[in-house]
């Protein structure tokens with residue numbers, strides 16, 4: 015793991031659930047995901063100068079194709095910032111690792127000043143819900159154990175794709191992280207864990223759970239309406255999250271959405 019000394023606060027940008035296709039004309043519920051990603055990245059460029067690290071938290075490709083990941087990498091190169099990616103339920107980790115070879119994008123930890131960022135794979139190939147495998151839980155426990163002993167690390171941010179706290183809509187009941195209790199039990203082994211950051215449920219959330227700040231971030235394409243019984247798209251625009259990680263462990267964070275544009279989508283769809 016490379017330790018990087020940078021500005022204080024550390025500036026992180028989170029992009030999630032881009033759902034790109036192998037062809038640029040690909041649409042998800044009639045929304046062109048390549049077009050909306052470009053709008054979001056223009057907003058990032060306008061607002062986030064000096065980003066230390068971009069975290070891309072899964073569902074990068076809708077079809078897990080080489081071409082979709084290739085076009086994601088090409089689009090991201092316009093940001094001129096280092097990034098890390100983790101898989102979501104629509105992704106294929108083997109394809110991602112092959113495409114990212116030599117770029118550092120698949121590295122699972124990053125230390126910036128006195129913050130450690132841990133990136134977890136919660137995907138199960140072919141399944142919508144997520145689970146941290148035995149290997150992944152072991153890796154997390156070991157990373158936290160090392161962090162506890164390391165005087166250069168005071169705070170940890172953990173990121174994964176799936177929601178480790180049940181979603182606020184009845185239809186989300188079975189799509190979150192299956193072993194969330196084991197996950198939070200593992201986090202409890204370290205007092206340095208300050209934040210859990212995720213995507214998957216395509217909406218903005220900011221709340222405390224088990225003493226840890228939980229942040230969920232809107233997709234760069236379709237949005238899921240919160241607190242409903244059945245699946246329903248929300249008529250709010252795509253966006254991203256900016257985070258400022260301070261040396262004292264505090265976090266300032268804000269979701270920013272594209273404005274002045276209306277994007278077509280199938281708002282009456284019963285599912286996705």
Ligand SMILES: [Fe+2]
Pocket residue numbers: 031033073102214215216233
């Ligand atoms: Fe997604």
